[in-house]
Amino acid sequence: MLFVEPRFFVFFAIVFALYWSLRRNTARKWVLLVSSYIFYGAWDPRFTLLLAFSTLFDFGAGLMMEAARDQRRRKLIIAFSVTVNLALLFTFKYFNFFTDSFVGLLHAAGIAANPVTVRLILPVGISFYTFQSLSYTLDIYRGHLRARRSLLDYATFVGFFPQLVAGPIVRAYDFLPQLDELKRFSTVAVRPALILFFFGYVKKACISDNLAPYVDAVFGHPGDYTGASIVAATVLYAIQIYCDFSGYTDMAIATAKLLGYDLTVNFRHPYFSTSISDFWRRWHISLSSWLRDYLYVPLGGNRGGRLFAYRNLMVTMVLGGLWHGASWNFVIWGTLHGGALILHKEYARHRPAFLGQHAAYQAGAMLLTFWWVCLAWIFFRSANLPVALELARNFITMHGTGAQDIAAWAAPVVLGLALIHALEARRLISGALLTLGRPSFYALAGTASGAVLALTPIAYRPFIYFQF
Amino acid sequence: MMPRGASPTHAISLDGRRHRMTRVRSAALFVGCFLVSTYGIGIVGRLVLPSPDVGELTLKIHAIEQETDPIDTIAVGSSRMLHAFDPARFDRAAAAAGCPVHSYNLGIGGMNLIEMRYVLRTLAAHHAQPITRALFDPPNDIHIQFSNLKSQRVWVTTDPREASLAVADILSHPDPRKYSSLARYLIAFLYHNSALGLASRYLEPAPPTTEATAFPARGYQPLDPEAKPSVERIGLLNDHDRFVRIARNLQNEAAEQAEPAPIDPAQESRRITVVRTMAESIRTLGYAPILLSLPDTYGEAITDARQLAAAFGRPDIAIPAVNFMDKADAGVVYDKGSWYDWAHLNEPVADYLSAAAGRRLCQTYGPAFASAAGK
Numbered sequence: 001m002l003f004v005e006p007r008f009f010v011f012f013a014i015v016f017a018l019y020w021s022l023r024r025n026t027a028r029k030w031v032l033l034v035s036s037y038i039f040y041g042a043w044d045p046r047f048t049l050l051l052a053f054s055t056l057f058d059f060g061a062g063l064m065m066e067a068a069r070d071q072r073r074r075k076l077i078i079a080f081s082v083t084v085n086l087a088l089l090f091t092f093k094y095f096n097f098f099t100d101s102f103v104g105l106l107h108a109a110g111i112a113a114n115p116v117t118v119r120l121i122l123p124v125g126i127s128f129y130t131f132q133s134l135s136y137t138l139d140i141y142r143g144h145l146r147a148r149r150s151l152l153d154y155a156t157f158v159g160f161f162p163q164l165v166a167g168p169i170v171r172a173y174d175f176l177p178q179l180d181e182l183k184r185f186s187t188v189a190v191r192p193a194l195i196l197f198f199f200g201y202v203k204k205a206c207i208s209d210n211l212a213p214y215v216d217a218v219f220g221h222p223g224d225y226t227g228a229s230i231v232a233a234t235v236l237y238a239i240q241i242y243c244d245f246s247g248y249t250d251m252a253i254a255t256a257k258l259l260g261y262d263l264t265v266n267f268r269h270p271y272f273s274t275s276i277s278d279f280w281r282r283w284h285i286s287l288s289s290w291l292r293d294y295l296y297v298p299l300g301g302n303r304g305g306r307l308f309a310y311r312n313l314m315v316t317m318v319l320g321g322l323w324h325g326a327s328w329n330f331v332i333w334g335t336l337h338g339g340a341l342i343l344h345k346e347y348a349r350h351r352p353a354f355l356g357q358h359a360a361y362q363a364g365a366m367l368l369t370f371w372w373v374c375l376a377w378i379f380f381r382s383a384n385l386p387v388a389l390e391l392a393r394n395f396i397t398m399h400g401t402g403a404q405d406i407a408a409w410a411a412p413v414v415l416g417l418a419l420i421h422a423l424e425a426r427r428l429i430s431g432a433l434l435t436l437g438r439p440s441f442y443a444l445a446g447t448a449s450g451a452v453l454a455l456t457p458i459a460y461r462p463f464i465y466f467q468f
Numbered sequence: 469m470m471p472r473g474a475s476p477t478h479a480i481s482l483d484g485r486r487h488r489m490t491r492v493r494s495a496a497l498f499v500g501c502f503l504v505s506t507y508g509i510g511i512v513g514r515l516v517l518p519s520p521d522v523g524e525l526t527l528k529i530h531a532i533e534q535e536t537d538p539i540d541t542i543a544v545g546s547s548r549m550l551h552a553f554d555p556a557r558f559d560r561a562a563a564a565a566g567c568p569v570h571s572y573n574l575g576i577g578g579m580n581l582i583e584m585r586y587v588l589r590t591l592a593a594h595h596a597q598p599i600t601r602a603l604f605d606p607p608n609d610i611h612i613q614f615s616n617l618k619s620q621r622v623w624v625t626t627d628p629r630e631a632s633l634a635v636a637d638i639l640s641h642p643d644p645r646k647y648s649s650l651a652r653y654l655i656a657f658l659y660h661n662s663a664l665g666l667a668s669r670y671l672e673p674a675p676p677t678t679e680a681t682a683f684p685a686r687g688y689q690p691l692d693p694e695a696k697p698s699v700e701r702i703g704l705l706n707d708h709d710r711f712v713r714i715a716r717n718l719q720n721e722a723a724e725q726a727e728p729a730p731i732d733p734a735q736e737s738r739r740i741t742v743v744r745t746m747a748e749s750i751r752t753l754g755y756a757p758i759l760l761s762l763p764d765t766y767g768e769a770i771t772d773a774r775q776l777a778a779a780f781g782r783p784d785i786a787i788p789a790v791n792f793m794d795k796a797d798a799g800v801v802y803d804k805g806s807w808y809d810w811a812h813l814n815e816p817v818a819d820y821l822s823a824a825a826g827r828r829l830c831q832t833y834g835p836a837f838a839s840a841a842g843k
Contacts, residue, residue, distance in 0.1 A: 438494060446498040450505025454513065454663035458618050 001042040002460055003251040004205045011039065012255065019259055025182040029156050032259070036159035040125075043165075047123040050088070051159060057084060058133040059154045062140050062147035078141040082134065089130045092123055097326030125165030127323060129158055131290055136172040138294055145173050153179045162255040166248050166465040168266040168286035175261070183260030193257040194445060195430050198452075200250030203243035204463070206455035207417065211240045214406055219381055222391050227400035228407035234374045234395050235414055236406075237381050242271065244464045245284070269425045271373070274365040275348075276340040279373060291320050310345070314338040329379045329388055336376040509663040511628055517666075519627075522620040525583055528574050529591050531683045538598045539686075541571035542591065542755075544584055545605030548762045550575030551812045553603070554822040555686040561826030567834075569826070571603075573687035580610045581637045581742070582625045585749055592753040601756040603825070606743050606776070609641040610634055612652040617659060626653070626660040633745060640739040690815040691808035700809035712804045714765065719802035721770050722793050728774070729767030739772060740779045747780075747787050759789035760825060763801040765810055769793060788833055790825055797824070 001008050015035045022028050041048045061081040068074045136157075139145035148154045157175050218225050218233035225233070246267040253263045270282035280288045299312040314335070321334020355361050378395055382388035394400050423429055436444065532539055543553040555571040562569045574587060584607050591599070612622055625634065638649045697705065704711055720726035731739075743759070750757035759780055761773035770793045780789040792801055800806060800820055801813065808814040813821070 438490070439497060442494040442498040443501045446501030446503075447505040449498075450502045450507075450663055451509060452663075453506050454509050454666045456664055 001039055002462065003248065003255070004201055004456070005460055011035070016258060020185050025180075026152070028183075029152050029179060032161070033152060033156045033159060036156070036161035036164060039161040040159065040164055043124050050092075050123050050126070051129065051164075052155075054085070054088065054129060054133055055155045055158045056151075057081070058137050058158075059148070059151055061137050062154075063149075065137065065140050066147040074141060078137060081137045085130050085134050085137075089126060092126055094326040128167050128169055129164060131169050131287075132172075133158055135169070135290060135294060139172060145176075148172075148176060160256070160261070162252040162259075162261075163263055166245070166252070166463055167284075168249055168252065168264045169290050170263060170286070174264060178261050185260075188258060188260055190258065191434060191441065192430070193254040195433050196250050196257070197254035198445070198448065199424075199430070200247040200252075200254060202452055202455075203247030203250065205247075205457065205460075206452055208240045208243035208247060209457045209461045210455065211236045211243075212461055214410075215240055215381070218406065219383070219387070219391065222387065222394060222400070222402075224402035225400050225404045226402060226407065227394055227398040229402075229405050229410075230391060230394040230400050231398055232407040232410035232414070234378055234391070236410055238271065238370070238374050238377050239414065239417060241377065241380075241464055242267075248463045248465065269421065271370055271421070272366060272425060273369050274362050275344050275369055276337060276372065277344055277348075279369055280337070280341070287320070287323070291316050291323075295319060310342045313341055313345075317341065324380070328385050329382060332385075332388070333376050333379045336372070336379065340372055340376075506663040507661060510661045510666050513663070513666045514628060514661060519624075520620065522586070522624055524621060525576060525579075525587050525624065526590050528572075528576065528683060528687050529587065529594055531687070532572055532591075532595060535572065535686070537570050539570055539572045539595070540598050541569045541601050541603065542574045542599055543571060543603040543605075543760065544574040544579075544587060545760075545762070546579040546607045547575065547577040547812060548764070549573065549605045549760075550577060550687075550689050551691045551808070552762050552818045552821050553760075553825070554688045554690070554818055556688075557819050557822035558826040561823035562830050563826075565827045565830035567826075567830035571686070573685075573689075575605075575687065575689075578621075579607050580625060581607050581746060582610065582627065582630045582634050583607075583621060584746070585630065585633075586624045586627075588750060588753055588755070592755075599755060601758060602750050603758045603760045604746065604750065605760050605762045606746075606772075609646070609649060610638050610653055611645065611649045612656045614652070614655075617656055622656050623660050626657045628657075628661055631657065633742065636738060636745075637742050640735065640742045688818075690818055691812055693805075693808055693814045698809065700811070704807065704809045711807070711810070715802050715804045715807070718765065718767065718770065719798050721767055722798035722802055723795050728771040731768055731771050731775070736772065736775050740776060743776055744779070744785060744787075747785075757787055758829065759787060761789070761791045761793060762821070763793050763797075763813065765807070788829065790828055792821055792824070797821075 001011060015031065019028050019031045022031065037048050037051070040051055058081060061077055065074050065077045065081075068077060136145070136154075140147050148157075153176060156179060157170070157172060160170070160175070163170055215233050215237045218229060219237070222230060249266040253265075256263045264286050266284060266286050268282040268285070270279050273279035273282055296312055296316040299315060300308055301312060302309045317338030318331055318334040321330040321332075321337075324330045324333075375392060375395060378391045379388045382391055420429070433441065433444070541558075543549055543555070543558075545553075550573065553571075553573050553575060555573050558571050559569055574591070576583070576587070579587070584604065588602065610625060612625065616622055634653060635650070638646055638653060641649075691701075693701070717726065721728055747757040747759065759776060761776060763769075773791045773793045777789045777791040777794075779785060780787045800817060803817075806813055806817040
């Protein structure tokens with residue numbers, strides 16, 4: 001079930017009406033839990049078993065850890081919890097990759113091996129809820145959090161449908177306290193939530209999904225296109241993935257908000273970043289902060305000198321790349337970002353202080369950062385490594401081997417979108433909408449909602465991050 | 469300010485009611501503006517924007533260009549026409565009767581009345597000349613499957629300019645499912661004439677241009693009962709005994725040895741009006757319409773074809789009509805071995821019908837039927 005599908009609107013209308021019609025918090029939580037499992041089961045009912053297992057396992061691990069008297073026992077429990085969670089993730093996410101690679105290796109060594117016929121379907125959102133669940137047990141182990149006694153609370157936290165399948169990755173200490181209070185509809189900021197949902201819908205359905213066929217065409221047959229088209233398609237992909245993912249997040253946050261819950265901000269206009277470090281403070285914030293807290297810091301973080309910190313940074317980024325999937329393309333994507341982060345940190349140490357404030361410098365830094373991010377996206381998007389390398393070469397040299405062109409129409413589209421994005425970065429659009437009187441707001445909202453349907457594609461495309 | 473004498477509870481309840489009314493008004497405003505916006509954009513967009521080329525319906529029109537001899541007669545209809553009209557046999561029989569013609573089979577599986585009008589309009593835009601006549605079989609009723617809801621063919625069917633004819637067509641069929649068909653059409657109409665999916669049809673990358681496909685046998689697709697059976701044929705073979713019984717009854721009805729299946733006179737009148745409208749629209753495009761009622765396997769079809777032929781023969785309509793569900797053909801078309809499946813005739817019967825059509829049209833309408841090219 002996608003947020004942009006009509007059936008989601010029907011589903012949410014029922015959940016919303018039922019949820020707010022109940023007066024007791026426990027009953028409301030049951031509504032959230034049951035609707036979350038229905039939402040998740042809409043992909044494949046079997047996936048709910050995995051979600052339930054993951055929930056029960058970490059709930060139990062949390063209770064046992066808190067009951068444990070000595071540190072050694074706590075350590076054993078957390079090791080077991082992390083191992084089981086990662087084993088689940090690895091089994092479903094990397095099984096196909098490793099079996100294929102193993103068979104390929106045997107073939108290369110001249111040993112005949114039958115291809116493995118068992119294929120595992122990747123349960124949607126497994127990386128998100130596994131990380132969310134892991135952070136809960138890790139926080140209990142570190143003593144940052146008390147284990148929840150209520151399974152209903154914990155299961156609602158893991159399965160909360162607005163953010164279940166593609167984040168933002170919510171921390172238990174942010175979300176669980178919200179379950180304790182009985183929400184009042186009068187305190188819900190309905191208008192900002194509607195505006196956010198609308199923006200999310202436009203980003204996903206009207207921008208991302210309409211750009212996708214053009215991006216697919218160029219990435220599918222790069223040899224047919226001019227150099228300018230390769231550059232244009234890469235920039236369009238950057239827009240596509242941003243609008244797809246941040247559009248999903250906007251709709252997730254808005255949906256949660258309409259139920260009285262606050263989710264973490266996941267994007268802060270990342271393409272206006274003036275460095276890669278800045279980019280990672282603005283892009284997929286919930287993942288980058290998770291990786292920082294549960295990977296980079298435990299690896300040693302900044303402790304132990306510069307070189308050691310750089311090593312930790314690179315390991316974190318490469319593993320962050322692999323989190324997206326088992327492929328060399330993701331490894332290269334992570335390496336490009338890790339490398340750029342290290343380069344930037346080194347550069348920042350020597351850069352004269354006055355430079356950073358200069359407008360022209362900032363504009364140049366923004367363009368350079370965007371260029372690098374786009375280069376890395378090529379590896380993220382391409383079907384395989386040879387295609388990625390060909391596209392990256394064409395992107396850098398701006399030279400293509402084909403005659404087909406998309407750059408002529410893409411340039412004004414990109415500029416138009418950048419302008420709208422810049423206006424909204426200053427909250428000029430949503431701010432203006434919030435100042436409208438009630439009748440004007442709802443009349444405009446109705447008209448705009450009807451109008452954006454004209455730009456909604458015929459077929460729904462799944463959110464890109466569902467596959468992760 | 470609280471009215472004098474009103475209790476605080478009363479004031480709160482008044483306030484609550486006012487608050488609820490404001491919410492209801494806001495929701496009504498939202499929904500109203502949403503509907504005006506989405507249907508305003510949808511309908512105006514459909515009327516103003518050029519209709520996209522629906523390849524499934526126009527492929528054969530482009531294929532006509534591949535023909536070396538100029539086509540002067542086309543046969544348009546659903547799969548019944550596709551599998552029952554052999555242009556070569558038709559031409560030979562007409563020529564032997566003194567009316568040389570050169571025909572092409574424009575039958576398309578599942579085609580309905582609105583799609584047929586679209587095909588003919590597109591044909592007229594591409595081939596104004598030398599096509600002079602169009603043989604048409606009253607097509608299938610409009611019954612939209614939701615699995616095809618978003619298809620381009622349903623987009624054609626739900627053209628708002630054709631809405632009144634589409635509704636009239638649905639209501640004119642003696643089919644018990646017509647109210648279900650009407651509901652389905654309404655849903656499809658609301659979908660395709662809203663803003664949803666409108667502009668995106670124009671935003672999608674154009675499909676790569678392919679060479680125009682040439683259709684063998686001038687568009688005709690014979691059904692060979694000896695070849696590997698289709699799912700539909702398997703259905704008939706599995707239900708053979710029932711089919712034999714039905715075919716015998718139909719044969720008696722067509723041969724006027726049994727009472728015809730009754731059709732409500734008001735409904736038949738609507739039906740005649742719809743088919744006549746179709747014929748008139750063919751004439752408006754510059755083609756002479758000829759009604760060719762091809763056989764079907766339910767009793768009402770026989771009654772319907774008979775009444776259509778009678779109505780079209782009236783001086784105020786005077787449109788040539790050939791009915792293959794009558795006495796003369798009953799023995800052949802309702803023979804138990806004539807049918808490939810429940811809706812389509814097999815190749816030998818198609819040969820018979822094509823030749824009979826050519827011969828009868830020439831004999832009945834004389835030299836007027838011969839093409840200008842052939843004269």
